[in-house]
Structure formats: C-alpha cells, structure tokens
Amino acid sequence: MRILDLALNDLSQIFRDRKILIFIVGMPIIFTFFMGFVYQSAEAPQDSRLPLGWVNHDPGGLLSQKLYETLSASQVVKLVESEAEQAAEQLRQEKLAGVLLIPENYSSQALAGQPAQLTLQTDPAASAGQALQQALRTPVSHLLSALEIAQINASLVASQSSFTSETERQAEIEAAFQLALLAWNEAAVSDSLVVIEKASSTAAGEPLGGNPYNQSSPGILVQFTIFQTFTAAAILVQERKTRCLQRLRTTAIKPSELIAGHWLAMIVMVFMQAAILIIFGQLALSVNYLDSPLGTLLVTLGLSLWVASLALLIGVIAKTEEQVVIYAMIAMAVFASLGGAWVPLETTGKLFSTVGHFTPAAWAIDGYQNILIRGLGIGSTLQPTLILLGYAAIFFVLAVWRFQRSVD
Numbered sequence: 016m017r018i019l020d021l022a023l024n025d026l027s028q029i030f031r032d033r034k035i036l037i038f039i040v041g042m043p044i045i046f047t048f049f050m051g052f053v054y055q056s057a058e059a060p061q062d063s064r065l066p067l068g069w070v071n072h073d074p075g076g077l078l079s080q081k082l083y084e085t086l087s088a089s090q091v092v093k094l095v096e097s098e099a100e101q102a103a104e105q106l107r108q109e110k111l112a113g114v115l116l117i118p119e120n121y122s123s124q125a126l127a128g129q130p131a132q133l134t135l136q137t138d139p140a141a142s143a144g145q146a147l148q149q150a151l152r153t154p155v156s157h158l159l160s161a162l163e164i165a166q167i168n169a170s171l172v173a174s175q176s177s178f179t180s181e182t183e184r185q186a187e188i189e190a191a192f193q194l195a196l197l198a199w200n201e202a203a204v205s206d207s208l209v210v211i212e213k214a215s216s217t218a219a220g221e222p223l224g225g226n227p228y229n230q231s232s233p234g235i236l237v238q239f240t241i242f243q244t245f246t247a248a249a250i251l252v253q254e255r256k257t258r259c260l261q262r263l264r265t266t267a268i269k270p271s272e273l274i275a276g277h278w279l280a281m282i283v284m285v286f287m288q289a290a291i292l293i294i295f296g297q298l299a300l301s302v303n304y305l306d307s308p309l310g311t312l313l314v315t316l317g318l319s320l321w322v323a324s325l326a327l328l329i330g331v332i333a334k335t336e337e338q339v340v341i342y343a344m345i346a347m348a349v350f351a352s353l354g355g356a357w358v359p360l361e362t363t364g365k366l367f368s369t370v371g372h373f374t375p376a377a378w379a380i381d382g383y384q385n386i387l388i389r390g391l392g393i394g395s396t397l398q399p400t401l402i403l404l405g406y407a408a409i410f411f412v413l414a415v416w417r418f419q420r421s422v423d
Contacts, residue, residue, distance in 0.1 A: 021276025025250050029284060030317040035246055039288050043239040044295060050231035064093035065143055066104035068114035076122025084231035090390045091150035106136060109365060113137030113147045125367055146389045233383035237376050238290045240285050240318060241350055244326035245343035247281040251330030252339055274418050281323035289315045307386045314382035316402035317403030321375050324410035331418045350376040375406040
C-alpha cells in the first residue's frame with residue numbers, strides 16, 4: 016500500500032498543474048496534425064504495401080495461379096512481377112522488401128503429393144521481412160490445407176472405385192482442390208486494390224500512402240511520451256532539493272518502496288498519455304489502432320514501461336530541474352530522430368535503418384505501424400514489445416543502481 020500511496024502522491028503533484036496537462040496532450044495533437052499534413056503533401060504513390068518480387072517458374076500451374084490471385088488482393092503485399100536476376104538485383108538495391116520464388120513444376124509436384132517448396136528471399140531480422148513472412152503464412156497455409164483436403168478426398172474416392180488412370184486421379188484432386196478453396200475464400204486475404212507493377216518500377220523509398228496520420232500519430236505519440244519524462248523526473252529532483260527524500264528515509268518506507276512508487280506513477284502517467292492520444296487518433300483521425308486492440312495494448316504497455324524507466328534514470332541522474340529538461344530534450348531528439356518518429360525508416364538507407372533499430376523508439380513505432388500500415392495482427396507486436404521490455408529492464412536496473420549509490 017505504501018508503494019501505491021507514493022505513486023498517487025506523485026500523480027497528484029503532476030496533474031495539479033493544468034499547464035502540464037495541456038503540454039502532454041495538446042502539443043502532441045498539434046504536432047500530429049502538422050506532421051500528417053507534411054506526409055500528405057509529399058509527392059508519393061498512394062500505396063503503402065510492401066513490394067514483393069514475384070518470380071514464377073511454374074506458369075499455368077494451378078497452385079501458383081491461386082496464390083497469385085490471393086496475393087494480388089492483399090492489403091499487406093504488392094506483387095512486382097520480375098525475372099529472377101532482376102528481382103535479386105532489386106532486392107539488393109532495397110527496391111523490394113522480398114522475393115517469392117515459385118519453382119518449376121511446383122503445382123504438379125504438390126498435386127501429386129511430392130515435396131514442393133516455395134522460397135522467400137528477405138531479411139528476416141528487418142521489420143519488413145517479418146511482415147512479409149506473416150503476410151504469406153496465411154494464404155500459403157490455406158492453399159496447402161485445401162490441397163490436403165483434396166488429396167484425402169481423392170484417396171476416399173479411390174478406395175471406393177479405383178481410378179482408370181493417373182490423369183483421372185489428378186483431375187479429381189484438382190476438382191476437389193477448387194471446391195476446398197471456396198471454403199477458404201473469406202479467410203484468405205481481404206479485398207483491396209490490385210497493384211501489379213513491372214520490375215522496372217521504383218518500389219523502395221515510397222512514403223506511406225493512405226491515411227497520413229498512420230505515420231504521424233504513432234511517431235508523435237512516442238516522441239512526446241519520451242519528452243514528458245521531465246514532468247515525472249522533476250519530482251525526484253525536487254524531493255532531493257527539499258530534503259523530502261531524506262525525511263522519507265527516516266520513516267518505515269524502504270528505498271525499494273520509494274523507487275517502486277515513483278516508477279509506478281511514471282508508468283501510469285505515460286500509459287494515460289498514450290491512451291488519450293490513441294483514442295484521439297482512432298476517433299478523430301481514423302487511425303485504426305483498434306484493428307488489433309490487444310496488439311496496440313501490448314506495444315503501449317511496453318512503451319510505458321520503457322519510458323517510465325528512462326524517466327526514473329533521468330530523475331536519479333539530474334541534480335536540478337534544468338538538467339531534467341535538458342536530459343529529456345536530448346533523449347527525445349536522439350530517440351525520435353533515429354527511431355523514425357520524424358522520417359519513416361523505410362524511406363532511409365539500410366545503414367540508418369539498422370542504426371535506428373538499436374533504439375527502443377524504432378521498435379515502438381514498428382509495433383504500431385505493423386497494425387496501422389502493414390495490416391498485421393497481435394503476433395507482429397510480440398517482438399517489438401519484448402524488445403521494449405528488455406530496454407525497460409536495462410534502464411530500470413541502471414536507475415536503481417544509481418539511486419542506491421545516491422542514498423548510501
């Protein structure tokens with residue numbers, strides 16, 4: 016209960032000042048509108064899907080045709096037809112997020128029950144690569160499930176009346192396969208505009224199309240949750256300056272309870288700020304955070320824990336309120352600029368994107384954009400959330416270590 020009382024005391028101090036409320040909510044909303052206008056004004060094709068090279072060595076094959084039709088209607092990937100060498104070169108130049116290779120005789124081998132494998136060439140460590148793998152998993156599994164049902168059906172038919180030829184057996188499998196696919200129609204990829212481009216078209220560096228606030232809203236949300244760390248961190252500095260911290264230590268309150276109380280207050284404050292901005296984005300800007308409510312919740316919890324740990328660290332390091340503001344501004348500038356809050360990392364070079372993903376801000380933005388832009392579900396937010404929790408643990412341990420040194 017003492018931890019909760021300390022947290023409530025911190026929150027009451029923060030929310031007592033209405034100017035702070037205007038800053039942590041009003042300023043992010045203004046900047047979200049401004050950055051959304053900037054993205055909307057940029058000249059760019061209005062398509063935010065991931066460019067996927069389509070190299071088909073099985074033309075006319077039943078399975079490859081069905082997979083092509085399914086992916087053509089995808090809201091996540093955009094097929095770019097190409098030859099193998101050209102696709103490999105575009106992948107190296109980062110004009111493609113990945114290349115899907117359909118081997119020769121893929122359909123006939125799969126229909127005959129022989130091993131047949133698709134090959135996806137991408138960077139599995141990159142967010143785009145992970146999004147592609149998730150986007151392909153569902154339609155491919157649907158096709159293979161339909162194929163398995165068709166083969167079982169053919170076996171049942173053969174047990175009752177044997178086929179006169181292999182051609183008759185294949186025809187039965189194909190007919191059953193077509194019927195089985197009908198059962199998957201609604202579960203396959205949902206309707207959207209079909210965009211098929213030749214390989215010579217530029218696919219990389221496209222600013223994110225559609226709703227411009229899909230980029231600005233999560234970016235500004237992350238940026239201002241970082242900056243408002245100064246409001247919470249300043250309480251720790253004030254307690255040291257007024258010797259309130261020393262007086263608290265003469266009571267039955269343990270140092271661990273002190274640090275836990277402050278940390279809990281910071282978590283609640285960051286989460287509340289993020290929740291308000293998410294609700295505003297959903298209702299006022301049509302930013303579909305609630306397409307995956309649990310995914311959005313996971314990322315927001317991870318972000319709250321990390322930012323609270325950062326605020327705690329700033330609070331135990333800074334000696335004055337002025338230093339708190341300076342440290343918070345530096346943290347915001349570094350994490351926001353490298354993390355993609357101002358410029359989407361997809362539009363930067365590979366080096367900048369790699370460096371940016373060493374920051375927790377990039378993973379928080381990735382987590383939100385996996386839902387908002389890439390159309391993925393809760394599974395796509397697990398890695399960003401775990402990385403945010405890892406950073407939260409590191410910053411929290413550093414803050415506790417520094418706090419213990421300061422009170423000893």
